[in-house]
Amino acid sequence: MTNSPANVKDILLTFVAQAINKHPKRITALIAALMLGGGGGAFAVASFAPDASELPVREVLESVQALPLNASFDLASPSFTLFRSEVTRSSDTADTLLKRLGIDDPAAAAFVRADASARQILLGRTGRSVTAEASDDNRLLKLSARWSSDSDGKFNRLVIEKTAQGFRSRTEVAPLTASTRLASGTIQTSLFAATDDARIPDSIATQVAEIFSGDIDFHRALRKGDRFSIVYETLEGDGEPLRAGRVLSAEFVNGGKTFQAMWFKDPVAGGVPVVEGARAADSRSKGGYYTLDGESLRRAYLASPMEFSRVTSGFKMRMHPILKTLRAHQGVDYGAPTGTAVRSVGDGTVEFAGVQNGYGNVVILKHRNNHNTLYAHLSRINVRKGESVSQGQSIGAVGATGWATGPHLHFEFRVNGVHHDPLTIARESESVPVSPAAKPVFARLASENRMALSAAASMQQSSAQ
Template sequence: MMIRREAELLMEGGGGSAATVRARSFGLLDTPAIRRGIEKTQGIDLVVDLGARIGSATWWRGLATCTALCALTFSMAPSFRPLIGASPAPLAETQERENRRQAIAPQAFGADTGARAPATNLVERLTDTPERPQIQLTATLGAGDGFAHALERAGVGADQAQQAADLVSEQMSLGEIKPGTRVDLTLGRRPNKQVARPLDRLAFRAKLELALEVQRIDQALKLIPHPIAVDETPLRIQGRVGASLFAAARAAGAPAQAVQTYLRAMAQHVSVGAIRANDRFDLIVAHRRAATGETETGGLLYAGLDEGKKVLRLLKWDMDGKEQWFDAAGVGEQRGQMKMPVANAHVTSGFGQRFHPILGYSRMHQGIDYGAPMGSPIDAATDGVVSFSGWHGGHGNYVQIRHPGGMGTGYAHMSRILVHAGDHVRAGQIIGYVGSTGLSTGPHLHFEVFKNNVAVNPLSVKFTQAAQLAGNTLARFKATLAHLLATRVSG
């Protein structure tokens, strides 16, 4: 009761603070010195509101107190400088070379592990150690590695490694074994520790359709082949071209190499850039699946493109020891710079100086004449843009086409023209028909070739030629094509 009354009196008098009240409550104000100190600080506000009475003595005292407290806080803040640890001394050249050899070389397939440190005088050799009756390990054949050498590296004796290699070579060529092939080995008990362990068993997958095993039977190594059934049904992949033929074919499951081969084959017959989004691609790829589950995907066998009104089918075929792509009619790849402008035509007049049959004097003949029946179709020799179309003096009905690379072609004496100046034409597109207009003695095509606006001999240009299958070869070709087209779409 006395403590409460004392606090009430103190608060009513307006003097002191909560700390003063608590001090008095616990009897701490009994000494004269403490009482005098409290009386001196009773009128001082230690927590100053810096937003009020700006510029007064109390405000400046509060600012000084805040500044001092902030400085004290920053002075006790931890440092952010990194602590630098002790750096190891650099390796000597010999140590660095040895470290690099032992760290990198063992990572390669079939690599030897390099030099080894010999034992010092501090190493005491054991008089005897027990050995396991058999040990199982794996040898890996490296690129350019020998089969016998890989076995020796794994711990097989040189004579037995060579004997095993000879046995395997009777079944297949050692060069056919792919790098990275893992060989499972079982080494038996040896008579003493001074010789290599004997080879008890060796097994590896030689091919998709063959596994080979070498076993020790009656103290002799014998080869035991294990044939594996393989399904060689090709893999057929179809789909819509969409925004990108390559991306669509890859998304459908076609290997990247097969898609690249498909595009190269198609480029021989159509402009790849002209393939539309709604066109459909058709790929048949060589594929083998073993009974044990492993698979192998080979090259592209068939390439098809459905453009709606037109379907292009290409089949890879070996002709005279060389593989090329033939369409369903047995026509192979076209090679050369330009296409013949008139089919089944013969040259009636060559390039150069000649006596003109109508004008009656000699002058330069800037092209060659192809004799052909009236109305025979005339094809554009290659892709280009028509630069002239119409009557051209002695040329009669005349068309001139500008091609990439500074090349140009001219077609004269037409009976009818089908293209106009500015038209884009493709190789093989019909641009008109054979006639006898202008200075002409009969139906023929006067064909000109220009290089940088200078006339050159058209016979110096390589015209496209395509291989053609016939007879029994064509029959076998069509039978193979029909068999492949019977393949079901995968998935």
């Protein structure tokens, strides 16, 4: 039987229809895959859209406005302010100081040279804290210099600021603020060498020597391996440390024996004890150092009439350096450079101030209980007869007047006219305890200081390990 093309077409259509009815999903998926993949030439998609080459072409022209140069999304680097700090040096000029601060601004340097306040405060001065604010091209925007006086509780501030009219300067006064620091060290050669190693200011080291001067002879009794811990204040202006303040508490281990002290103010106003730690605005305010058990460390007499010196001749028989005869040396000689300050070892009245035979320039002070002290060979006398003096007050300076082979201080201590060894007097003089009304507050403060000193000592142990 021969099939015509029409019959064949009918048969194929019938077969496809039956297949779709029997497997609709498979046939549909197969057709879709072939159409998407372009596989096989049995299927074609007729395009009924017009040919793109036959479409009309139209030209459109529109004006576009240019963006401003200072558009907010400018990708250039943003400007910023730089802050730098320095400390003035005695050799500073306007150019060298600004250069260390990273400032490259001839106009600013010219202003510092020309302005009387800036020149006087910044140039040739040592140790003044300076902060500069600069633009990103190292031009000066603002400069602040800070310094403080010794005891008024305030600091001074010089401000140089750039304005629309040029640079301007002004001076201001502001209160100091105090922060607490802990430090510790070990004696290898001397107290000052040890405090230098521990980065403790010299003024704090001097205070420590003063505090324990009645118990420790810092001229002769220090030993290698002696230890100390200190809690002290730093006085700051605008957050910058300007100078050291007062020692709050201290511990010194000398020859295996431990000495402790803390600052305490013990006035009683209306029956209420007032405690003022070293955060006192005025370091001259009344107060004193006590052991942590409540005994005052302020004795009637200091151990030495000078802060630091060396004993060159003690209270003993000796060959007189000028008379060349063996005779009793009825005082103590302290070797020190000419001009070294000499201080009163106790409260008293000036009984004599002038020249007296081999003593040269001499001051004699009268104290209570028929006690007298004598200070000889002075280069300068700072007091007059009849004047009242307080313990630690400067009364003159070391010299070589009278019978002296070199600059030194000859110091005597007399009780009812009889000479006594000055090196033993301070240890034998009495001290005063904390008043009963202040004891509860003192006990609380003493407990806090014990913990602070323990923390200071542990810092050194940690750094050693």
